[in-house]
Amino acid sequence: MSRKPKPDPGSLAYLKLLNLVDSIKRSQPALDPLEERLLNRMAMAWHKGEKVTVTQAMEGGDGVAPATVHRRLKQLRAKGLVALVADANDTRVRFIEPTDEALHYFNALDDCLRRLDRA
Template sequence: MDNNQSPFASAYLRFLQLAKVIQALPEGQAIDANESALLQSVVLRWYENQPMSVREAIGLAELGSPATLHKRITRLREKDLLSTLNQEGDRRAKFLIPTQRTLDYFQHLGRSMQQAHQNPII
C-alpha cells in the first residue's frame, strides 16, 4: 500500500484517527454526533468568554430545527453536560454553561488526543 499522500490528506486522516479514539464520555455514557456538535459550539463560545444563550443555541439552523435543538439542549442538561445561568437583571435571558463534567470530558478528549499523537496507529 502506497502511503505517499499529500500533507493535507495526511493531516485530515490523522484528525479522523484522533477523533475515532474518543467516542463516549469517560464514564461510558455516549453522546451522539448531533449532541456533540451542539456541545462543542456552546463550549467554544464559553471558552471565548462569549457564553451562548439558549435562544442563540436554538437558532443554530445548521445543527437542526429549533425544536430539535431544544430537545438536544434538554438531553445535554439531563446528562449533566450543560447548565443554565440567568443574566443578571433579565431572568428571561439564559446562558448555556458547561458543567464540571463537560470540562472533565474535554480534558479527557485532550489527553486521549495527546496519547494517540504519541502512539500513532498509521
C-alpha cells in the same frame, strides 16, 4: 493468482485517536450526533470566553429546527453536561454553561490529543 493488497485504514496516529476517543465516550453519557455537535459548538464559544444563550443555540443556523435544538439542550442538561443559568439582569435570559462533567469530558479529549502529540 495475485493477492489484493489490504486496504490501509489510515495512519496509526488516527487509529490511536479513534481508540482513545472511543474509550472516553464509553465513560460518558451517550450523545447522539446532534447533541455532540451542539456541545462542541458551545465548547468553541466557551473557549473564546463567549456566553451562549438558549436562544442563540436555537438559532445556530445548522439547518436544525429550533424546537429540536431545544429538546437536545434539555437532554444535555438531563445528562449533566450543561446547566442553564439565569442572567443577573434579565431572568428571562438563560445562559448555557458547561458542568464539571462537561469540563471533565473536554479535558479527557484534550489529554488524548496531547498523548498523540507525544507519540
